[in-house]
Amino acid sequence: MGYLREYQEWVERFDRERGWDLVPATATCTHLAEEVGEVARAVLRLSEYKRDEPASLDELKQELADAVTFLVKLAYSFGIDLEEALEQNRQKCEARYASVKAGRHEIERFLDRELTELSRFRRELDERRSDDARKR
Numbered sequence: 001m002g003y004l005r006e007y008q009e010w011v012e013r014f015d016r017e018r019g020w021d022l023v024p025a026t027a028t029c030t031h032l033a034e035e036v037g038e039v040a041r042a043v044l045r046l047s048e049y050k051r052d053e054p055a056s057l058d059e060l061k062q063e064l065a066d067a068v069t070f071l072v073k074l075a076y077s078f079g080i081d082l083e084e085a086l087e088q089n090r091q092k093c094e095a096r097y098a099s100v101k102a103g104r105h106e107i108e109r110f111l112d113r114e115l116t117e118l119s120r121f122r123r124e125l126d127e128r129r130s131d132d133a134r135k136r
């Protein structure tokens, strides 16, 4: 038995002792969304999107753990073995993306599209600055 299955069993036992297993799945989904939002906030802060609010890796680590815990809770609520589901997903990904060369080609195309888009935004911003300067 792997650690994830052990963790899932611990969460279910922990929740049952407290009656928290009776929380409806819809409410668990809301808690999960809240935790995913906290992950996003930590990532934005770590990416210096919000320079006045620095984050720490410890904060992101904690929020990731919170989010995974609510995924684990949803899994046990529906009798799903998350470890088994992840193993099936690993096999699906390895079959679907077997070619490393194709994967590299895909990331190159993605980065090229991003660069094209960012260049377009940069040109647009420069044009607006020029227009503003002319108006003054």
Ligand SMILES: [Mg+2]
Pocket (backbone or CB within 6 Å): 035, 038, 062, 063, 066
């Ligand atoms: Mg949290």
